[in-house]
Amino acid sequence: MxxxxxxxxxxxxxxxxxxxxxxxxxxxxxxxxxxxxxxxxxxxxxxxxxxxxxxxxxxxxxxxxxxxxxxxxxxxxxxxxxxxxxxxxxxxxxxxxxxxxxxxxxxxxxxxxxxxxxxxxxxxxxxxxxxxxxxxxxxxxxxxxxxxxxxxxxxxxxAFAAYPDQPFALWTEIVPYRSGKTIGAYTVGLSAFTGREIEFEVDGLDQDTVTARVAQLSAYFIATGLEDGLRAARCSKPIPRSIIASWCSTAIRASTSGRSSHSHPSMTDRGDAGPTRSFPPQSPGIIRC
Structure with missing residues (x-):
């Protein structure tokens, strides 16, 4: 690191x-x-x-x-x-x-x-x-x-605020994607703190929920370190809604994208692009949830 x-x-x-x-x-x-x-x-x-x-x-x-x-x-x-x-x-x-x-x-x-x-x-x-x-x-x-x-x-x-109020959104990205009917998200930048990135993919959840969970895990791992974070079954404190909202990009307008109102502008669709277009990038340094 x-x-x-x-x-x-x-x-x-x-x-x-x-x-x-x-x-x-x-x-x-x-x-x-x-x-x-x-x-x-x-x-x-x-x-x-x-x-x-x-x-x-x-x-x-x-x-x-x-x-x-x-x-x-x-x-x-x-x-x-x-x-x-x-x-x-x-x-x-x-x-x-x-x-x-x-x-x-x-x-x-x-x-x-x-x-x-x-x-x-x-x-x-x-x-x-x-x-x-x-x-x-x-x-x-x-x-x-x-x-x-x-x-x-x-x-x-x-900058010096304790978890969960530290400004982790300045240091990490959360990138949502869609694989078929499943919505997932992965981090970019978390590995600088923990040596690993997070990939979260669960059937039946909407993008806001997936993004919020990845944000919560990211903030927790940054605050506690990877080993302590993995030992915890869940975070002891919830992320404030104002912080979660900053990650949930449903408010981003797609007026210039030409997409249907049912297509989220911030989503990357895995589709059937094959192994050369894998979202997120496959790496042994990813924690899959």
Whole structure:
């Protein structure tokens, strides 16, 4: 599994955030985080990163004056929750690469962050960068999940919230599909936390129910780890309906798709496409429920 999550902030124009505005954004959104001004001074056109000390770690921001490589599948997944995803991504001309690194001054008493802990801190700081940077059109989390800046600004405020209120929808995708009369769903991005993805397929359930169950399992595994989660017969706390609703994409309009009102716009139909088109992708790293 990866140890350092990476976020890309997609921009209309190539620019770094103002350092003072960023520090004020961090302090305003997360008062418990101790941050300070960086001694590094960037000249015009410099390729060095902006470094902001945050506690015993360092917020690292690289400006890349070109678009990220096109990823059709990423934006297709994102459009299930965010119908304007393709259009928004097409407007970006540069991006920021955001990561939280261990400070060079860390001593033996400084606790090294695991992936989940580093995710929480990175999520909080990405939200602060968004609030201090004009012209943001989209955010990509760990190369797999695309979300709107509005969703990131709202959800990242809860970066350090305990289960079930952590903003797991920023880190993972839930992709619904249909196989004959059976509706299922699988995750993208959960494996970064647990080493496994989830595939859930049960006859007789509608999409909202399937999506809600996968969301609940995802949040629980992120909070408890895979081994503890698998030992639990069920989650001890329900996911709040507001969070489940964010995954249930029945509200996404299909007015531009030309589909029948009986065909869900966010569903991928397995049909009889054969082994070359398997949804979800078959992998030994999938937990099948």
């Amino acid at each position: 990866a140890t350092i999550p990476l976020a890309f902030i997609l921009l209309k124009d190539a620019r770094l955030p103002d350092q003072e505005a960023l520090i004020q954004s961090i302090r305003g959104r997360h008062p418990d985080l101790q941050c300070s001004r960086s001694a590094a001074v960037l000249s015009d056109g410099a390729t060095r990163p902006m470094l902001i000390p945050v506690g015993n770690h360092t917020l690292t921001i690289f400006l890349v004056p070109e678009p990220v490589p096109s990823d059709q599948q990423l934006w297709e997944r994102a459009s299930r929750l965010w119908p304007e995803a393709f259009r928004a991504a097409g407007r970006h001309r540069a991006h920021l690469a955001i990561a939280v690194m261990d400070s060079a001054k860390s001593n033996a008493e400084t606790k090294e962050l695991g992936f989940a802990e580093r995710t929480l801190l990175t999520t909080a700081l990405v939200g602060a960068v968004l609030a201090a940077t004009p012209g943001v059109v989209a955010v990509i989390w760990d190369g797999k999940v695309g979300r709107s800046p509005e969703m990131w600004l709202e959800r990242s405020r809860s």
